[in-house]
Amino acid sequence: MSARTHAAPVFGNPDHWPAGLPVKPRTARHSPQRITAATDEAFHLRFLAQSAVPDAQMVTVGETVHLVDVVTGSAATLTPTDGSWRVCEGGPVKLWERIERVLDAYDVASAPGPETFTLHVYDGGQHLRHPQMSGLPLPRP
Secondary structure, rough: OOOOOOOOOOOOOHOOOOOOOOOOEOOOOOOOOHHHOOOOHHHHHHHHHHHOOOOEEEEEEEEEEEEEEEOOEEEEEEEEEEEEEEEEEEEEEEEEHHHHHHHHHHOOOOOOEEEHHHEEEOOOEEEEEEEEEEEEEEEOO
């Protein structure tokens, strides 16, 4: 996920990422393949996901997908289990939950293409907008 205008912060040791995550996972509403597949739609969804969690980085180790945000100290792991994905999230920002909200809104809006979004720039920042989805704040340069 690389929608940032700056170099990504160093995200540390992979062995430390799951520390502090809850022991009991929940079932993920969406598979990480929605944003990792080699398709045009997944490319677009990666951009929307990065807009929802601008400081997060995604790394796959084995079958486990890690989302790490060293700015907020938040982390999430997604692990495949019996045909579904289990997610554990910790920290002040529920990273995968935010991405799921964007994917839910995208689905409700009937999978709008990138050409249907507009960029709203003003003194307070910039937002990606779509008539059927909530605005996504974009990082400031």
